[in-house]
Amino acid sequence: MTSPLKIDFVSDIACPWCIIGLKSLEDALGRLDPETRPEVRFQPFELNPQMPAEGQDVVEHLSQKYGATREQMQHNQETIRVRGEEVGFKFDMDRRNRVYNTFDAHRLLHWAEIEGKQPALKHALFTAYFTEGRNVSDPEVLADVAERAGLNPVRAREIVASDQYADDVRQRERFYLDQGIHSVPAVIVNDQYLIQGGQPAAVFEQALRQILSDEEKAGASA
Numbered sequence: 001m002t003s004p005l006k007i008d009f010v011s012d013i014a015c016p017w018c019i020i021g022l023k024s025l026e027d028a029l030g031r032l033d034p035e036t037r038p039e040v041r042f043q044p045f046e047l048n049p050q051m052p053a054e055g056q057d058v059v060e061h062l063s064q065k066y067g068a069t070r071e072q073m074q075h076n077q078e079t080i081r082v083r084g085e086e087v088g089f090k091f092d093m094d095r096r097n098r099v100y101n102t103f104d105a106h107r108l109l110h111w112a113e114i115e116g117k118q119p120a121l122k123h124a125l126f127t128a129y130f131t132e133g134r135n136v137s138d139p140e141v142l143a144d145v146a147e148r149a150g151l152n153p154v155r156a157r158e159i160v161a162s163d164q165y166a167d168d169v170r171q172r173e174r175f176y177l178d179q180g181i182h183s184v185p186a187v188i189v190n191d192q193y194l195i196q197g198g199q200p201a202a203v204f205e206q207a208l209r210q211i212l213s214d215e216e217k218a219g220a221s222a
Contacts, residue, residue: 005029005038005208010176010186012047013136014102016080016091017198019126021185023087028204036212041113042122043176044106044169045184048099053137055100083198089126095133105136107165108146108156110172120149190215 009025011018029038048061062068068076077093084091105125112121124145128134134141139160146156159165176186187195187204195207 005032005036005212006190007038007040008043008188008191009040010043010045010181010188011184012045012102013105013122013125013129014047014099015045015184016084016130018185019089019130020080020083020087021187021198022122022126023089024199024201025187025204027087027201028208031201031205032208032212040119042109042118044109044173045176045181045186046102046106046173047184048101049103051099051101053101055098055135055137058097058099061099084130087201090131092131092133096130097133098135100129100135100137102136103166103169104139104142104160106169106173107159108142108151110165110168111156111159112146112149112151115151117150121146121151124149 007025009022011022013019025040029036029040032038048065059070059073062073077091081091081093109118109121109125112118125136128141128145129136134145136142136145139157142160143153143156147153183196185196185198189195189208189211193207193211195204199207
């Protein structure tokens with residue numbers, strides 16, 4: 001029987017390569033034997049944990065953080081836009097003009113996991129930020145996005161207004177940092193195999209098939 005795949009997808013919704021990697025991973029999982037039974041859990045990572053609530057202009061932010069010139073930013077944005085198009089995701093760079101704090105979004109994702117709606121909320125948050133250019137630190141935006149994902153918007157507002165799940169999210173963030181994860185996306189398979197970056201679907205598929213093969217051989221010889 002085909003072994004199950006436990007996949008921890010460590011990412012931030014403010015990371016364009018994370019949605020590219022996620023779409024590619026989902027494509028790759030769709031190519032595997034249905035008996036594989038993949039279980040994907042989204043784990044929190046903040047690219048900018050000190051970002052204030054009002055956010056920061058994206059050009060200013062990239063210039064300060066990476067020393068990128070405007071020309072380099074335009075080139076990188078076009079690369080991202082094209083890769084997004086290839087995996088079926090629309091990046092609207094003209095709308096995304098600010099970088100926002102994502103901690104509250106990660107708290108809602110923690111709640112969404114409990115409610116069985118985590119994948120839907122993850123995708124909805126990526127769309128809200130990268131396609132629609134919305135402020136994903138705004139409580140009303142988060143409540144609206146939660147409702148899109150099939151969650152209770154009133155409960156979402158209550159969570160954002162409180163500190164519920166804050167300790168849980170910080171503990172998970174610290175765990176992955178302590179494991180040496182300092183860039184995302186990071187895809188951890190069965191707690192021991194790491195696939196780093198927004199890889200093409202073919203790369204994910206090859207890696208996952210190799211992992212399944214190795215684990216089946218190990219199980220047979222045990």
